[in-house]
Amino acid sequence: MPNIWVVVPTCLPVILRSCHSCASQRFRASGKFRVNANHKLLDAWLLARCTDCGETTKLTVQERMNVRSSRPELLDRLHQNDPGLTAELLQDPVVRRRNRIALDWDNAWRLDTGGSDHLKDEAIDISVRFAAPIPVRPVRLIADGFGLSRAEVERLVTEGNLVSAVRLNGKRCSDFTFTHKR
DSSP: HHHEEEEEEEEEOOEOOOSSSOOOOOEEEEEEEEEEEEEEEEEEEEEEEETTTTOOEEEEEEEEEEESSSSHHHHHHHHHHHHHHHHHHHOOHHHHHHHOOOOETSEEEEEEEEOOOOOSSSSSEEEEEEEEEOOBOHHHHHHHTTTOOOOHHHHHHTTTTTEEESSSSOOOOSSSSEEEEO
């Protein structure tokens, strides 16, 4: 039976975008939305605050959308400032592309390994699941999960003691499995 590790977000990622007031490139989502109606057209924005100067910026969620074509449950979540909606919208590639933003996931996730001692087994299959599409290097996940350095994990990969169908050196944000041989 394979062990399951889960990559879980612990907070919202930092938004990478230029501030118009200072030289900062980092914003934090406030979790608040602004909805504006002009006759039958709706605009909706997610508000974010610069980490250095505190200047507020608006990230476009909906732009000039007809009221009847907007989903009622989405409008309710916007009006209630739903924190789950904030996380969903930041991970939506359409919203990121429209607003020309990137996300910095450093210190915004953790790895749940289930707490068992993996290094005692002869050979172990581990399945890594992502609760959210967080781009992380598998080598870093394996190092954190086993309590090893990244150099040691790289050595295990080159020796053939860590085997996977996916490349372990690049970033991944989707599920994968690997085998650790002793």
